[in-house]
Amino acid sequence: MTATWLGIEHNDLVPIEANHQLHQDVLPDFEAMQKAALEQGINVNLVSSYRTFDKQLSIWNRKWCGELPILDMQGKPTAIDLLSDQQKMHAILTWSALPGTSRHHWGTDFDVYDRQAVLNSGISFELVDEEYRPGGPCAELADWLTHHAHQFGFFRPFETYRGGVACELWHLSHRTTAMQYEKLRSCEQLAAKLSSSQIAGKSTVLAHIESVYHRYVLNQGTSL
Secondary structure: OHHHHOOOOOOOEEEEEOOEEOOOOOHHHHHHHHHHHOOOOOOOOOEEOOOOOHHHHHHHHHHHHHOOOOOOOOOEEOOOHHHHHHHHHHHHHHHHOOOOHHHHHHOEEEEOOOOOHHHHHHOOOOOOOOHHHHOOHHHHHHHHHHHHHHHHEOOOOOOOOOOOOOOOOOOOEHHHHHHHHHOOOOOHHHHHHHOOOOOOHHHHHHOOOHHHHHHHHHOOOOOO
């Protein structure tokens, strides 16, 4: 199971829509939630679902090298040339997981939006917090999920900002299935995998791996 929680391989995935996969135990509850929401005029559509280690590695490296924007707490791009490597690491971790630590690796977690509401709004969708707040195109979706997602076995692992991962109202996790992978997480296994990878900023990440693990991977924030 080590390879699965780290996003290296997964044998329990099933396809959904054209470009997404979910854990086979998650799919029935997701489809039931999607149907219930649609009956109330809410379109629960996937933005991101299962993601491999290599996919997360690509996201991380492109952010580290400036090919993708690094967002601040307000969802605005940060000038990375003004950041030290340690500051840049924390800035990336606020919104993006280290490869090997993303809950998307498990097929139990996914990001959602209301596709029809976004189309009706005419905005360029960016998956940022303000789009899920009052006045945003996904505000009704966010409110519906707050009241109903738990009825289908889902919860928001990043609903509250504690100084670790930013609040992500769009990120849902299938509680009972995700718990199986949460129990497998290991800082030592993670460090070993990252040591053998081509992750940008490797020396900085590994120098702070224990604090990063508790603050962001376990999302215990800065309360330690």
